[in-house]
Amino acid sequence: MKIILCSIGKEDDVSLKAGILDFSKRISHYYPVEWKIISPSKKNNPLSGDALKIKESSQILETLKKDDYLIALDGKGKLIDSKKLSIIIQTRANESVKQLVFLIGGAYGLDESVIKRANFVWSLSPLTFPHQLVRLILSEQVYRACTIIKNEKYHHA
Template structure:
């Protein structure tokens, strides 16, 4: 299986980018893992929030194929403890899905079309995080899930 993390825009923090890269390398020991940063939408000052979500949504949808299992990181998504998330990931791995696509949207969330295409939603917390820092947090959680599934001494309960 391939796991792809799709994000909107580049991070302007070298530290966050370095953390994402660190965990991406670690996850690649278990499966193919890629982070795809889609370009920021231009001229957002002249757009409504809905127009910006629609433009970002079109870019996201262009990245998807029919067989993808698509999960959105969304504040209204399902919350899991790390061990529960690892089991969720194991179910996806066992299901025969070729590509698991995890999507972190822009600052205003997702368009209706992206929600309609999604197979599920996850939430990291009821708290709000910047869409940039979420990249590092979620990449770490994917790595943590694999260490849990492989009984490695990274996660402590």
């Protein structure tokens, strides 16, 4: 199984990029991993937030394959702990899912068409975070889940 970490946004925060790369490299010891960054619509774009979400959703849906298992990160999603995330990942691996895709939406969130396409909708927190920070948290949590699956010492709960 390959893990795809997908995000709408820019790659401009150097201080977080090192951590994201570090955790991505750690994940690669368990599963092949790849980041797909989809450029956001321009901030000076005259489209409304809803129109931008629709435009971004078409970009997102074009990148997905029919049999990809999509986990969409959304504030209205289900809160889960690290152990539950490890169970989700292990279950997908046991089901021989080819690609497990984690998706971070754009500044205005995800369009309903993407939410409907998702196999699971996950909320990291009721708090709002910058997208770059969410990338770091996501990569760390996927790595943590991998160590839980292998019963390694990284997770102490």
